[in-house]
Amino acid sequence: MKRFIALGAAMGLAALIIGAAVAAARPDWLPAAIRSHLPLVAKLPETPPEEAGLYCKEHGVPEKFCTLCHEELNKTLKLCDEHGNIPEDICTQCHPDLEKKYNIGMCPKGHGLPKEFCFKCGKANSASATLPDDGWCVTHGKPEALCLECKSDPKSHDASGGGVKVCRQPLPTVKLGSAKLASQVGLQTAEVVEESHAHKLNANAETAYDANRYAEITPRVTGFLKEVRADLGKAVKQGDVLAVVDSADVSGVKAQYLTAQAAQELARATYNRIKMLSQSGAVPAKTELESLTALNQAKASMREAEQKLKNYGFDEPQLDRIIKENDTNSSLAIVAPLDGTVVVRHAVRGEPVQSTTPIFSIADTSRMWLWIDVYESDISVVKPDQKVTFSVSGNDFPASTGTLNWVGTEVNQQTRTTRVRAELSNPEGKLRANQFGQAEIQIGEEHKAVIVPKVAVQRKDGVDVVFLPQEEGGVYRPQRVVAKPTSRGEVLEVTWGLKPGQRVVTKGAFLLKTEIMKGAIGAGCCE
Ligand SMILES: [Zn+2]
Ligand SMILES: [Zn+2]
Ligand SMILES: [Zn+2]
Ligand SMILES: [Zn+2]
Ligand SMILES: [Zn+2]
Ligand SMILES: [Zn+2]
Numbered sequence: 001m002k003r004f005i006a007l008g009a010a011m012g013l014a015a016l017i018i019g020a021a022v023a024a025a026r027p028d029w030l031p032a033a034i035r036s037h038l039p040l041v042a043k044l045p046e047t048p049p050e051e052a053g054l055y056c057k058e059h060g061v062p063e064k065f066c067t068l069c070h071e072e073l074n075k076t077l078k079l080c081d082e083h084g085n086i087p088e089d090i091c092t093q094c095h096p097d098l099e100k101k102y103n104i105g106m107c108p109k110g111h112g113l114p115k116e117f118c119f120k121c122g123k124a125n126s127a128s129a130t131l132p133d134d135g136w137c138v139t140h141g142k143p144e145a146l147c148l149e150c151k152s153d154p155k156s157h158d159a160s161g162g163g164v165k166v167c168r169q170p171l172p173t174v175k176l177g178s179a180k181l182a183s184q185v186g187l188q189t190a191e192v193v194e195e196s197h198a199h200k201l202n203a204n205a206e207t208a209y210d211a212n213r214y215a216e217i218t219p220r221v222t223g224f225l226k227e228v229r230a231d232l233g234k235a236v237k238q239g240d241v242l243a244v245v246d247s248a249d250v251s252g253v254k255a256q257y258l259t260a261q262a263a264q265e266l267a268r269a270t271y272n273r274i275k276m277l278s279q280s281g282a283v284p285a286k287t288e289l290e291s292l293t294a295l296n297q298a299k300a301s302m303r304e305a306e307q308k309l310k311n312y313g314f315d316e317p318q319l320d321r322i323i324k325e326n327d328t329n330s331s332l333a334i335v336a337p338l339d340g341t342v343v344v345r346h347a348v349r350g351e352p353v354q355s356t357t358p359i360f361s362i363a364d365t366s367r368m369w370l371w372i373d374v375y376e377s378d379i380s381v382v383k384p385d386q387k388v389t390f391s392v393s394g395n396d397f398p399a400s401t402g403t404l405n406w407v408g409t410e411v412n413q414q415t416r417t418t419r420v421r422a423e424l425s426n427p428e429g430k431l432r433a434n435q436f437g438q439a440e441i442q443i444g445e446e447h448k449a450v451i452v453p454k455v456a457v458q459r460k461d462g463v464d465v466v467f468l469p470q471e472e473g474g475v476y477r478p479q480r481v482v483a484k485p486t487s488r489g490e491v492l493e494v495t496w497g498l499k500p501g502q503r504v505v506t507k508g509a510f511l512l513k514t515e516i517m518k519g520a521i522g523a524g525c526c527e
Contacts, residue, residue: 059116060105065089068116084119132170134497136480139167141463143482143496171465171478174515179473187508189469190453194500198446200487201381203417205372205390205439207431210423213364215337216344219353220312223247226331228347230360236336242360243334243347250312251330254322257305260298261323267291267298340364343433363433368426370402372439373417381443382407388422392437400424400431404441440487449486449493456504457483457492458513466498467505467512476505476512 054063065087067073073087080091092099093112107118115121137147144150150167176182219225227244230236271291278288309319312332321327344361353359370390374382384407389399402424411418422439424431457464464483467476481497498504505512 055103059114061090061114061117062102065102083113084117086114086117086119090114090117132173132477134170134477134479136463136497137167138169146496171460171480171516173470174467174476174478174512176474176476182469182474182508185508185511187511188506189503190456190506192494192498192500192502192504193451194448195451196446197449197486197493198442199444199484201374201378201441201443203372203374203378203439203441205370205422205437207390207392207424207433207435207437208369208371209343209363209365209433210367210369213338213340213367215340215362216358217242217334217337217360217362218356218358219243219245219247219332219334220355221245221247221249221332222355223249223330223332223353225347225349225351225353225359228349230336230342230345230347232342232345234342235340236342236362237339238336240336241333242336242342245332245334245353246330247332248330250332251328253305253308253312254328257302257309257319257322258326258328260302260305264295264298264302267295271295334359336362338362338364341429365426365429365431368400368424368431368433370422370424370439372404372420372422372441373412373415374420374441376411376416376418379407379411379418379420382420382441387442388424389440389442390422390424390431390437391440392431392435397430399440400426450495450498450500451486451491452483452494452498452504453506454490454492456506456509457481457494458509460513460517465513466494467509469503469505478512478516 055061056063056066056069059066059068063069065073065077067077067087074085077087077089079085080088080094083091083093088094090098090102090104092104092106092114096112098104099106105115107113107115107121109118109121111118111120113120135144136142137144137150140147140149144167147167176185223245224247225243226246228242229244230240230242236242271288271294274283274288274291277283278285306319309322313335314322340362341364342360343363343365344358346357347359370388372388382404384404386404388402388404390402391397391399402422404420404422406421408419408421420441452466456466458467459465464481465478466481468479469475470477479497482495483492484495486493
């Protein structure tokens with residue numbers, strides 16, 4: 001019995017009516033109403049044995065024992081486990097008289113079994129067995145070869161020892177009415193290719209100065225800006241003088257330092273003299289102790305003044321020079337704490353400044369930070385040391401490259417994103433702080449990948465399917481695959497189910513999918 005399913009399909013602009021047969025379509029897909037009248041449309045054989053009821057011409061056995069047409073009969077009929085689990089009622093090996101009784105079509109190779117049920121010829125007892133097995137485990141929704149559940153419990157899905165895996169449930173092959181029809185409806189195929197690529201994640205990002213290479217400069221003293229030597233954009237080296245502040249604080253502390261130094265010298269001389277006298281018994285020990293206390297106090301004042309000067313930025317050689325030159329000059333040089341460029345300038349000559357007034361900012365822009373907002377759902381694949389490229393929105397400078405160096409520990413409650421940070425090299429200074437753009441994070445190593453056009457991959461029941469053109473024209477075998485997106489929108493990577501060099505249907509794959517869907521919902525008519 002052959003059923004044809006008529007279908008209407010729109011391809012491109014032209015609506016074409018084509019006919020297709022779903023090979024070995026399974027009657028249990030049909031609604032009960034249609035199934036129940038199937039026997040009525042079955043063609044009767046020339047010599048129907050009265051007692052057998054309706055006859056399955058296609059499989060050469062009485063319809064009521066044809067497990068190929070009615071898979072569910074496997075559950076109710078007694079099966080002969082000696083002879084390939086065919087129904088006992090048609091096992092011509094156990095009951096040779098059945099051949100005549102039911103007019104059974106016998107195996108042409110003389111195996112003494114019904115021809116479509118001969119296990120010696122590799123025919124199995126299930127309708128599924130006649131369909132091509134694409135290796136997909138339907139029970140667990142993954143390739144059988146990778147299905148740990150099936151591996152750990154092989155018996156659970158081996159239907160009857162007949163070698164048929166119930167977890168597989170092959171999809172029906174799509175047969176167009178004729179080979180010509182394929183070109184008429186515009187089916188196209190493409191070769192499956194292999195390429196090298198890496199997977200990438202895109203996210204919004206914003207540049208910032210590298211906080212480890214950025215300094216905000218304050219005068220540290222109250223006073224007036226006597227000189228301003230640096231301007232915006234000036235490249236400076238660590239130690240370069242940016243400005244000079246005239247500050248009474250500075251001369252005050254210098255004077256304090258000089259006084260303390262003199263007091264310390266005096267206290268030391270006094271102590272040394274008294275110590276000598278004390279040893280000869282000329283002065284009491286108490287006097288020696290008093291002079292030692294005075295020396296220690298002088299040293300403490302000295303250290304206090306010294307520390308104040310160090311806080312203003314004077315170093316040891318400068319402190320020595322202040323003493324040597326008896327310097328009480330009120331000028332304080334403001335120097336660059338790191339190599340970089342002046343990126344902010346507030347300093348105006350003659351202006352009064354407070355100790356905490358920012359007068360300059362210096363940044364080393366040869367490296368920039370990039371703040372990337374990664375969605376919560378993507379964050380698990382993002383790790384430090386991954387490569388990052390960044391393109392600024394709205395300009396076509398070549399993208400900057402860098403490396404991820406920090407992944408945030410919290411999710412922003414408003415945006416549901418996590419901040420990650422990358423360091424970008426910026427040798428020519430093209431990147432600026434606070435620029436918006438797109439970051440591309442390379443997740444995982446570069447690898448060889450099997451690539452197909454996106455249109456070739458159709459989704460059916462939550463599983464990706466491609467269609468492989470068969471040698472016989474107009475015949476397409478569905479193959480379930482594992483596909484994942486690539487950074488190129490128009491192609492997908494197939495990680496299981498296809499090999500380079502195979503051909504797949506591209507344009508028209510959707511049409512073929514609707515064919516097997518129609519078969520499944522029984523929207524056809526029987527003939
Ligand atoms: Zn049948
Ligand atoms: Zn038997
Ligand atoms: Zn045989
Ligand atoms: Zn499985
Ligand atoms: Zn399985
Ligand atoms: Zn890949």
